[in-house]
Amino acid sequence: MASEKQVLGSWGENLVKDHCPCPKCKKTKTFKLLPQNFKCADLICDFCGFLAQVKSTRVKNVNILPKTILGAAWLPQKERMNAFIYFPVYLVPQIQIPSATHL
Ligand SMILES: [Zn+2]
Numbered sequence: 001m002a003s004e005k006q007v008l009g010s011w012g013e014n015l016v017k018d019h020c021p022c023p024k025c026k027k028t029k030t031f032k033l034l035p036q037n038f039k040c041a042d043l044i045c046d047f048c049g050f051l052a053q054v055k056s057t058r059v060k061n062v063n064i065l066p067k068t069i070l071g072a073a074w075l076p077q078k079e080r081m082n083a084f085i086y087f088p089v090y091l092v093p094q095i096q097i098p099s100a101t102h103l
Pocket of ligand 1: 022023024025026027030045046047048049050
């Protein structure tokens with residue numbers, strides 16, 4: 001059974017896949033989900049090969065960017081950045097339901 005964190009991650013990935021056009025080729029509905037163990041990327045455009053990572057997080061106010069994002073594979077990300085390879089990150093905030101904080 002998927003954990004709450006996995007459910008949140010999958011929700012964000014599917015939201016971007018279904019609603020965001022590819023920023024490189026501008027086509028819609030071309031994002032496909034990558035396998036879960038693919039490092040630093042969650043989506044690929046099946047037209048142009050654009051790769052993107054999606055980080056979903058729970059927030060109290062979706063209009064304020066969170067200061068930290070947990071669960072990003074920062075070491076591989078840093079190694080790529082040191083090699084001048086940048087994977088764009090979609091940040092998908094989900095409003096935190098007050099009662100859910102005590103689960
Ligand atoms: Zn594309």
